[in-house]
Amino acid sequence: MAAAKIEAMWDYDMHDNSILVLEKKRGKLSLSEVGDFLRYEKSGSFQGNYVLIVRAGEATCGGSGWMDEEEPKGDQWVLYRVEQGEPCPVCSRMTPSIQWCESCGEPLNGEGPTKEQAFENVEKLLASMRREATEMIHAGNTYEGKMAWYHSHLGSLDFARQMGLITEERRQQLYKEFGKDRPEKEAQKIDKKIGLIKRMQAEMDHRAEVEEKAVQLITEGRHGEAVALLNSLDDSLIAGMQEEFEEIEAAGGGKEIE
Numbered sequence: 001m002a003a004a005k006i007e008a009m010w011d012y013d014m015h016d017n018s019i020l021v022l023e024k025k026r027g028k029l030s031l032s033e034v035g036d037f038l039r040y041e042k043s044g045s046f047q048g049n050y051v052l053i054v055r056a057g058e059a060t061c062g063g064s065g066w067m068d069e070e071e072p073k074g075d076q077w078v079l080y081r082v083e084q085g086e087p088c089p090v091c092s093r094m095t096p097s098i099q100w101c102e103s104c105g106e107p108l109n110g111e112g113p114t115k116e117q118a119f120e121n122v123e124k125l126l127a128s129m130r131r132e133a134t135e136m137i138h139a140g141n142t143y144e145g146k147m148a149w150y151h152s153h154l155g156s157l158d159f160a161r162q163m164g165l166i167t168e169e170r171r172q173q174l175y176k177e178f179g180k181d182r183p184e185k186e187a188q189k190i191d192k193k194i195g196l197i198k199r200m201q202a203e204m205d206h207r208a209e210v211e212e213k214a215v216q217l218i219t220e221g222r223h224g225e226a227v228a229l230l231n232s233l234d235d236s237l238i239a240g241m242q243e244e245f246e247e248i249e250a251a252g253g254g255k256e257i258e
Contacts, residue, residue, distance in 0.1 A: 006037050008046065017089045020050065020079040029075040050079040051089065122165045126174065129156050134181045146183035153178060200241050207233055
């Protein structure tokens with residue numbers, strides 16, 4: 001006698017959770033045949049991870065035999081699909097990684113990279129994607145085009161988080177780092193350059209005053225005080241502002257200010 005065919009149908013439970021109902025018209029379902037069905041039927045469209053709730057409470061115990069209805073033929077299983085990084089359909093808590101062992105990090109299917117290796121690969125890939133996005137932002141001709149590349153990379157970070165490849169803390173950290181490359185409108189860049197030029201001019205005026213006073217001290221023979229005064233000047237301030245100016249220029253804000 002040929003084995004009874006398993007039929008599958010997507011439905012919803014009383015709490016509006018998606019369920020996969022498996023039915024067999026004759027005989028009982030077994031774990032092995034259900035596993036094979038989910039792996040291979042419909043060209044693998046049912047592949048994934050599922051939860052089966054076994055109800056074994058008192059209410060499910062059989063009666064004394066008197067007045068019992070005839071046991072229905074066939075069998076039916078209700079499965080809840082579990083998606084990594086999504087709320088568990090049973091307890092509503094966020095599900096952990098279902099690709100690697102939580103203790104040792106080895107792949108659960110015995111193949112592929114370990115969790116540590118996979119995370120390293122993800123970091124390398126995200127770094128490469130950030131470089132590409134940054135280059136395209138700097139090379140872009142329009143503000144809208146630059147913002148498209150900016151949000152595209154943010155979307156990549158969101159996807160990596162949804163897949164469980166980076167933590168929420170790491171995503172926020174990468175958000176903050178990439179925020180430095182956020183495109184600015186031309187007016188914002190000009191305002192920033194003007195403010196930077198004013199700061200540089202103020203620092204140059206301050207240096208001129210200090211140097212003039214140092215010369216005066218030297219003419220009065222107070223060489224030690226003059227040296228101490230000149231040593232109080234911080235050369236790194238000017239160098240830092242020059243680097244900041246160059247960054248603005250590199251970001252596409254190099255038009256002359258009229």
